[in-house]
Each structure stands twice: as structure tokens, then as C-alpha cells.
Amino acid sequence: MAYQNYAIAIVAMGLMISSCSRAGKESQSDSPQEYPLMVVAPQHETLSVKYSAVLEGRQDVEVRPEVSGLITKVCVEEGAKVRKGQVLFVIDQVPYRAAVQKAQAAVAIAEANLATAKLSLEGKEELFKENVISDFELKTARNSFRSTEAALLQAKAELKTAENNLSYTEVKSPVDGVVGMTSFRIGALVGPTMTEPLVNVSDNTQVYAYFSMTEKQALDLTSNYGSLDEAVKSYPPIHLEMNNGELYADTGLIDAISGMVDKTTGTVSLRASFPNESGKLMSGGSANVVLQYDRPGALVIPQGATYEIQNKIFAYKVVGGTTVSTPIEVFKINDGKQYIVTGGLSIGDTIVAEGAGLLKAGTKVIAASQQNKEKEGVK
Numbered sequence: 001m002a003y004q005n006y007a008i009a010i011v012a013m014g015l016m017i018s019s020c021s022r023a024g025k026e027s028q029s030d031s032p033q034e035y036p037l038m039v040v041a042p043q044h045e046t047l048s049v050k051y052s053a054v055l056e057g058r059q060d061v062e063v064r065p066e067v068s069g070l071i072t073k074v075c076v077e078e079g080a081k082v083r084k085g086q087v088l089f090v091i092d093q094v095p096y097r098a099a100v101q102k103a104q105a106a107v108a109i110a111e112a113n114l115a116t117a118k119l120s121l122e123g124k125e126e127l128f129k130e131n132v133i134s135d136f137e138l139k140t141a142r143n144s145f146r147s148t149e150a151a152l153l154q155a156k157a158e159l160k161t162a163e164n165n166l167s168y169t170e171v172k173s174p175v176d177g178v179v180g181m182t183s184f185r186i187g188a189l190v191g192p193t194m195t196e197p198l199v200n201v202s203d204n205t206q207v208y209a210y211f212s213m214t215e216k217q218a219l220d221l222t223s224n225y226g227s228l229d230e231a232v233k234s235y236p237p238i239h240l241e242m243n244n245g246e247l248y249a250d251t252g253l254i255d256a257i258s259g260m261v262d263k264t265t266g267t268v269s270l271r272a273s274f275p276n277e278s279g280k281l282m283s284g285g286s287a288n289v290v291l292q293y294d295r296p297g298a299l300v301i302p303q304g305a306t307y308e309i310q311n312k313i314f315a316y317k318v319v320g321g322t323t324v325s326t327p328i329e330v331f332k333i334n335d336g337k338q339y340i341v342t343g344g345l346s347i348g349d350t351i352v353a354e355g356a357g358l359l360k361a362g363t364k365v366i367a368a369s370q371q372n373k374e375k376e377g378v379k
Contacts, residue, residue, distance in 0.1 A: 032366035033363060035353075035354070036368060037351065037365070037367040038353040041347060046292055048292050049291050051211040051291070052286065053209040053211035053240075054209070054211075055207050055208070055210075055282065055286065057177070057202040057206075057208075058203045058204070058206040059177065060200060060283055061174050061175055061203075063173065064192065065091060067096065069190070070190075071185065072090050072093075073090035074089055075090065078180065080178070081177070081179075085172050085173065088201075089171040090169060090171070091170075091171065097166060099165065100159070103159035106155040107155040109155070114145075114152050117149075121145045125138065125141075174201070177204065177205075180199055181199075182198060183196075204276050204281065204282070204283055205276055206273055207274050207276045207283065208272070209240060212267040215266060217333070221333075223332070238289060239289075240274055240281075242285075242287050252273055293333055299340065300340055301353070302339075307356045313327070313329075313330055314326060314356075315352070316361070317345075323352060
């Protein structure tokens with residue numbers, strides 16, 4: 001009997017402990033969890049999105065010799081500004097001057113031969129009229145005259161070629177620009193078949209920034225303009241962040257959008273042009289193209305305040321201290337940190353500002369600062 005009473009007492013004690021444990025857990029689950037909250041309010045938001053870009057001058061020209069020979073003069077220094085037509089190098093002109101003189105002599109001989117052939121033809125024509133020579137002899141004289149005419153034309157063409165070759169000994173800049181580095185000095189043997197250019201001349205008065213974005217981003221970018229052409233014509237000025245983090249003083253314009261998606265990368269290429277009279281931007285450099293979107297009266301929330309299910313974005317409204325899952329619509333472009341809400345939330349709504357991916361609908365929440373104040377009040 002005593003043993004039965006003892007067993008009953010143990011079971012009763014266990015039930016009491018279990019009941020207390022459940023009550024403790026229920027008490028804990030009923031207490032609100034601490035989360036950062038925010039009240040949705042309108043603000044003027046300028047959204048900046050950066051895209052990596054490669055810079056190229058308006059023209060980067062490889063200067064190559066058109067004739068062979070030894071360099072006898074280097075006329076410019078590396079890094080110097082040059083004008084179109086300015087002489088950069090001089091190749092040994094002696095053999096080319098001799099070729100011009102030889103061609104001139106050939107022209108003189110051809111002219112003399114033509115004059116002789118003309119006199120001969122005129123004499124033959126007179127003799128033919130008097131029936132002194134046959135028709136065959138007259139035709140032979142005419143053919144000889146035409147042959148000397150052709151010889152003169154050929155001699156003149158060879159003279160022109162020789163004169164051109166002589167002019168090519170002065171290697172000139174094809175564009176206005178800045179001279180790059182060169183390893184060629186006086187005495188170097190150069191020619192038109194060499195693989196390395198004598199020097200590069202870069203026209204950097206205008207610099208192109210080449211960048212790319214995903215197909216979706218490109219479609220979003222142009223969706224407000226109806227077509228690629230209209231987007232190029234109407235898109236507002238853009239900014240450039242240089243490699244040192246400094247914002248370039250002058251704005252640029254998007255002047256070309258590729259109509260094709262790269263099959264390998266899935267991206268669309270774009271080009272923006274920037275003025276560069278100061279020469280601060282260097283061809284071959286890198287930078288970030290900064291596209292800005294002004295949104296007055298925007299409802300801006302952190303991306304940490306949202307979660308995504310099947311390509312739909314949700315946020316948690318706090319209604320009566322309890323979370324309510326709410327689908328929202330956001331502006332197509334974002335900076336990776338915030339969303340601009342275009343639907344689903346209203347001014348004055350309270351939402352969970354961070355950690356939404358860890359919550360469930362129906363969770364009781366309280367602002368962190370508020371819970372701390374309540375704890376201090378209890379003390």
C-alpha cells in the first residue's frame with residue numbers, strides 16, 4: 001500500500017513538472033520577439049547603379065611604316081600631343097630620292113620617244129597619202145606611236161610611285177592625339193611587314209566607356225522609351241566614377257546600345273561617351289559608369305526587409321503587433337541594398353526592417369528599443 005502511494009506521488013510530481021514546462025514554453029512563445037521596425041514614409045531618392053567599364057579613346061591608331069629602311073630621325077617625344085599630319089619619324093630617304101630621279105629620267109626618255117614616234121607617224125601619213133607606202137606600214141607606225149604613249153603613261157605611274165615612296169619616308173600622325181610609348185630609335189630597321197607598330201597615337205579628346213548589363217537590366221532600362229533608338233536619344237546624362245573612386249567632373253551620354261545579347265555571357269553591350277579635353281581619362285583604363293534614377297516621393301525599404309518566393313517579393317507588415325506577409329511590387333532597378341516600393345505598401349505602414357527571411361506570418365514582434373524600455377520599466 002505504501003509502495004502504491006509512493007508511485008502515485010512520483011507520477012503526480014512528474015505531471016506537475018511537465019505542466020510547468022509547457023506553461024513556461026507557452027509563456028515564451030507568447031512573448032513578442034525583438035526585431036527592427038520601420039514606418040514607411042516618402043522621400044526623394046536618387047538611385048545609383050554602377051557598371052564596370054573599359055575606357056577607350058575616340059581613336060587609338062597604330063602607326064606603321066609603308067616603306068622599309070633605317071630610321072634617321074625621331075621627331076616627337078613619347079607622351080607628346082601631336083596634330084594630324086605631323087611628322088613622327090623619318091626613314092632613310094637616300095634610296096628613295098634616287099628612285100625618284102631614276103623615274104624622272106624614265107619619263108623624259110618616254111616623252112622623247114613619244115615625240116619621235118609622233119614625227120614618224122606624221123611622215124608616214126603624208127607618204128601614205130601619196131601612195132608611197134602601204135597601209136601596213138602606216139598601221140605599224142600608228143601602233144608604234146600608241147606603244148610609246150603607253151610607255152610614257154607607265155613611266156609617269158612609276159614616277160608617282162617613287163614620289164609616294166619618298167613621301168612615306170616621313171611617317172606622319174594620321175590623327176590629332178597623344179603619342180604613346182615606342183621602342184624604336186635612330187638606326188632601327190623598320191618596314192611595312194613588321195608586326196609591332198612604330199607607335200600608337202590616341203585621340204583622347206573624347207573617351208568611350210564600354211560596359212555591359214544583363215538582358216533584363218537592358219530591357220528595364222529601355223522600357224520607358226519604347227525602343228533602343230529612343231533610349232539612346234532621350235536617356236539623361238550619366239556619371240563616371242574613376243578608378244581612384246573620384247567622380248569625373250563632366251557627365252556623359254549613352255550613345256550606343258547593342259541590339260544583340262552575347263550568347264556566352266548573356267549580357268548586352270552599351271557605350272557612353274565623355275568629353276576629355278583635360279586628358280584626365282586615359283585610353284585603356286577602367287572605371288564605373290554610374291546610372292542615376294531620380295524618384296521623388298519614393299517609398300524606400302531595405303532589401304533585408306523582404307523575402308522572395310517564386311520570383312515574388314514579400315514584406316512583413318506589423319498589424320496589432322503581429323506580422324502579416326504582404327506581397328509588394330518594386331522598381332525594376334535597384335542598387336543591391338534597397339528597394340523602391342511601387343505597390344503593396346502605403347505611407348504609414350509599419351514593417352519589419354531586417355531579418356524578414358527568418359520570420360513567419362503571425363509572429364508577435366516588438367521594436368528593439370520598445371522592448372528594452374519595457375524591461376527597464378519592470379526593473
